Amino acid sequence: MLGRLNHIAIAVSDLAAATALYRDTLGAEVSEPQPLPEHGVTVVFVVLPNTKVELLEPLGENSPIAAFLERSPAGGIHHICYEVSDILAARDRLKAEGKRVLGDGEPKIGAHGKPVLFLHPKDFNGTLVEIEEA
């Protein structure tokens, strides 16, 4: 069921500084900042040869990462995203195993234009897991 690691998402309070760190200090390829108001974040993609890191800065009043950054002002890994081939089959299998799917359980269109779901960190070793239909 589990496919590629699509990305690691790191919440940051200063996107320009985090971008400079990855671009200038770590020497990675980075994208321009992309505001995603419908997701409450501005994102910069750090392109690695085999996957990507997404640097997320809060955008707007109800950003889903605002509370995370209040608890961890220095930032930190917010979630990891695995690809699945069939998100409804994955959801049903997870629910049948007693794992909690966040929200109303219906896939939303994520930042890459594909259906996504988030899984409860308490059911996944303290890790917020996103699954995305690849």
Place this chain on the structure above:
Amino acid sequence: MLGRLNHIAIAVSDLAAATALYRDTLGAEVSEPQPLPEHGVTVVFVVLPNTKVELLEPLGENSPIAAFLERSPAGGIHHICYEVSDILAARDRLKAEGKRVLGDGEPKIGAHGKPVLFLHPKDFNGTLVEIEEA
């Protein structure tokens, strides 16, 4: 400078349960548990098509992940590991930029038999970063 994402390391308190979660519930390929007494952990490798997840359980009295699990008993992402082609050049560049390298600054042989260094989370958006010479 930054190469592939070598792995994401997730600290867990119950390696058998975490392995079953990734193998049975998430349907991923997993390795046998590998005790690494010199690193104070037992590790299970979760093999993804493009990278791997390492599930780490404390081993022995002075495990480097024991304090992490005391703070976060449910587990959590402990570090991420990026590959670099020349670890001494990477270290010197990072130090010249004012970034803190943990320990005495000399690469150690990591769990994969290759030289590694760890970088201070406060200098990397609250993320413990390992670099490994690929």
